[in-house]
Amino acid sequence: MKLDILAFAAHPDDVELSCSATLMKHIAMGKKVGIVDLTQGELGTRGNVESRYAEAAEASKIMGIHVRENLKFKDGFFDFSEENKRLIIEQIRRFQPEIVLANAIEDRHPDHGRAAKLVADACFLAGLRKIETNYQGEAQTAHRPKSLYHYIQDHYIKPDLIIDVSEFVDRKLEAIKAFKTQFYDPNSIEPVTPISGEEFFDFIKSRMIQNGRQIGVKYAEGFTSTREIGVNNLFDLL
Numbered sequence: 337m338k339l340d341i342l343a344f345a346a347h348p349d350d351v352e353l354s355c356s357a358t359l360m361k362h363i364a365m366g367k368k369v370g371i372v373d374l375t376q377g378e379l380g381t382r383g384n385v386e387s388r389y390a391e392a393a394e395a396s397k398i399m400g401i402h403v404r405e406n407l408k409f410k411d412g413f414f415d416f417s418e419e420n421k422r423l424i425i426e427q428i429r430r431f432q433p434e435i436v437l438a439n440a441i442e443d444r445h446p447d448h449g450r451a452a453k454l455v456a457d458a459c460f461l462a463g464l465r466k467i468e469t470n471y472q473g474e475a476q477t478a479h480r481p482k483s484l485y486h487y488i489q490d491h492y493i494k495p496d497l498i499i500d501v502s503e504f505v506d507r508k509l510e511a512i513k514a515f516k517t518q519f520y521d522p523n524s525i526e527p528v529t530p531i532s533g534e535e536f537f538d539f540i541k542s543r544m545i546q547n548g549r550q551i552g553v554k555y556a557e558g559f560t561s562t563r564e565i566g567v568n569n570l571f572d573l574l
Contacts, residue, residue: 357501383517495558
């Protein structure tokens with residue numbers, strides 16, 4: 337399946353928290369979208385691997401994602417090895433996306449910045465013909481995405497690109513809440529974490545309001561880019 341957008345995430349729920357409304361907006365436009373989670377989130381304080389898979393499946397259903405994979409990197413300890421880069425390259429060549437979304441370039445969780453760098457390197461390397469890869473026994477052809485954007489997570493980073501997602505806020509929150517073990521549940525007896533309080537949803541909405549204010553809309557999601565962003569004409573800009 338060729339995808340238009342492929343979003344990578346260090347952990348299941350990274351995408352839902354940071355750029356799911358943008359993905360849903362593009363799915364509504366007829367684009368094919370997929371997610372590749374690098375780890376199973378096994379070090380998370382709440383829940384377990386089995387619950388994370390079930391929750392990710394439910395969130396994907398809410399978002400309308402076309403495909404979702406998990407590379408099973410070691411949560412908290414994956415590194416910049418050739419093996420890990422090759423696994424990401426395989427997914428890029430498998431789905432041949434025009435656009436890749438990746439974790440924040442730096443953040444509170446060290447996995448996020450590492451994942452950002454791994455995916456950025458893999459996007460470049462995937463275009464080199466002399467790097468040979470195969471998926472399920474079939475040789476792959478080189479493919480380099482046209483664009484790579486990093487979504488913004490816990491730490492505030494000034495965005496280079498802001499997308500109006502006002503119509504998709506409610507579904508974004510619904511997708512986030514699909515991760516029932518991770519976020520607010522008044523009946524939960526699991527340990528309290530920085531993201532398990534009800535006020536965390538206020539933080540998510542406030543960040544979107546903050547981004548939206550910059551472009552004159554109600555809610556928006558922000559992204560950073562390591563290269564200049566071009567448009568066809570001035571009227572494409574809000």
